Amino acid sequence: MAIAAASTSSFPHLNHTLFPKCPSLSHHYHFRPLRVPFTVRASSAVVLERDSITQPQVTSKVELFACPVCFEPLIRKGPPGFNLPAIYRSGFKCATCNKTYSSKNIYLDLTITAGTKDYTESQPARTELFRSPLVSFLYERGWRQNFNRSGFPGPDEEFNMAQEFFKPSEGGVLVDVSCGSGLFSRKFAKSGTYSKVVALDFSENMLRQCYDFIKNDDTILATNLALVRADVSRLPFASGSIDAVHAGAALHCWPSPSNAIAEINRILRSGGVFVGTTFLRVSSTTPEILRPFIRQRVSQSYSYFTQEEIEDLCSTCGLINYTSKVQQSFIMFTAQKP
Ligand SMILES: C[S@@+](CC[C@H](N)C(=O)[O-])C[C@H]1O[C@@H](n2cnc3c(N)ncnc32)[C@H](O)[C@@H]1O
Known part of the structure; x- marks a missing residue:
């Protein structure tokens, strides 16, 4: 019709x-x-x-x-x-x-506030920080490399690890939530593993950086990659429409991790895979005897969690088959939509 x-x-x-x-x-x-x-x-x-x-x-x-x-x-x-x-x-x-x-400015704005004339809304500091042009510019020019000191294996290895977890989603649609300047979105798009890749972030300037990295690269421009501005707590996809969601170094930056993971669960299809990385509140080298006493989150700006909290959060939001890999403060965790 x-x-x-x-x-x-x-x-x-x-x-x-x-x-x-x-x-x-x-x-x-x-x-x-x-x-x-x-x-x-x-x-x-x-x-x-x-x-x-x-x-x-x-x-x-x-x-x-x-x-x-x-x-x-x-x-x-x-x-x-x-x-x-x-x-x-x-x-x-x-x-x-x-x-x-x-x-x-090259990205599709699918935030609820897209098009508002008078109303403005500010987010918590951990979200606003990454909207800054300077932080967005510096992100892949030194900022991200610092993560290695906390145990992050580096983009190539993190990408390979994620690809292993995403095997059940091959050929499907992947959303790189909180993609920043597109470090992993570019790798997912270039891999040819997915039918579509959506690089999604709340920061306008991160998305501009993302575009700057790909605008002269015909091998990526020709791929099925879209740049979208959206809030992780309000993802612009129908329920059950997405095969894979990646969220690199993002959980600690979200205003409400529980709203975000519930939303990720909503958009995943049955059997769809979520892979995330973040910094742990207690690292794998923190002595067992001290762990119960480390109750305070170590930063005012970010929310850091323990392994147990992340697993609890995923299962509370309805995800199953949780597994993780840990190296110092780095954790890569994965879970599936039932
Ligand atoms: C540390 S960066 C991670 C970038 C990239 N994924 C990586 O692995 O390096 C965290 C990202 O989360 C994004 N972010 C923060 N709050 C958000 C929200 N409410 N919705 C979507 N993205 C958000 C920031 O804009 C920033 O780009």
């Missing part, structure tokens, strides 16, 4: 979205606008077709992104495909909430 819900008038921002004015992007070869007419059709799924007279029909899969307000799948108008240029040139609309979402 075709619907006309996605006429251009339904997307007042769409001309801008399809033909971006931002000079730095529109001059970029990969974002040169394609003036190909599209029709949006929807049945139970939203599909996009090229105009059948000028182009062979191309039908996309069900739209992956959902409205962060009501979790209904968004209607998309724009070129088909799941890559940066195609997403950037597309307009998204929630027919239920009558709310539009578009790409700002």
Whole structure:
């Protein structure tokens, strides 16, 4: 059944979205606008077709992104495909909430507050810190390397470890939640292991850094990678639609780890895999006799947990088959949706 819900008038921002004015992007070869007419059709799924007279029909899969307000799948108008240029040139609309979402500065903003005019909301310091342009710039230029001193094995090894845990999700959709500047999103996208990779973070500047790292790399631009701004406590995906969620060095930064993991559980399909890393409150070298006395979290800014707390959190949020690997303060943990 075709619907006309996605006429251009339904997307007042769409001309801008399809033909971006931002000079730095529109001059970029990969974002040169394609003036190909599209029709949006929807049945139970939203599909996009090229105009059948000028182009062979191309039908996309069900739209992956959902409205962060009501979790209904968004209607998309724009070129088909799941890559940066195609997403950037597309307009998204929630027919239920009558709310539009578009790409700002190369990432698709799917926060609830996207488009607010007067209302602003500040997050806890551990979230706000990473929104800073300076911290975002420094993150892959020294900041992250410091983690090795606490036992983090380094990006290559962490990636390999995660890939092992993600074996049941191969070929599916992976969301790299709190991706920062995309250190692991780029590796997941390049691996070719997943049908789609979503690099998702709350920080606008981290996402800009992420784009800067990939904009000259044709091998990544051609992959099925999207950049999305969203809050981990309100993920813009339908329930049970995601095969794999990765959250590197992020649990300690989240405003509410329980809301975040409950949300990750919601979006995972049955059998889907969650892999996360963080710093432990007590490291594997902390003497057993001292552990009960280390009750205070060591930092005002971050929330650090024990191995037992992380396992408890995952199972309380409904995840099963919890396992972990620990090295000093570093923990990589994994759990599955039943
Ligand atoms: C330490 S960085 C981790 C980056 C990367 N995943 C890694 O392994 O290096 C933590 C990230 O969590 C993000 N973050 C903090 N609060 C968030 C929230 N509420 N929703 C989504 N991401 C958040 C920050 O913006 C930051 O990019």
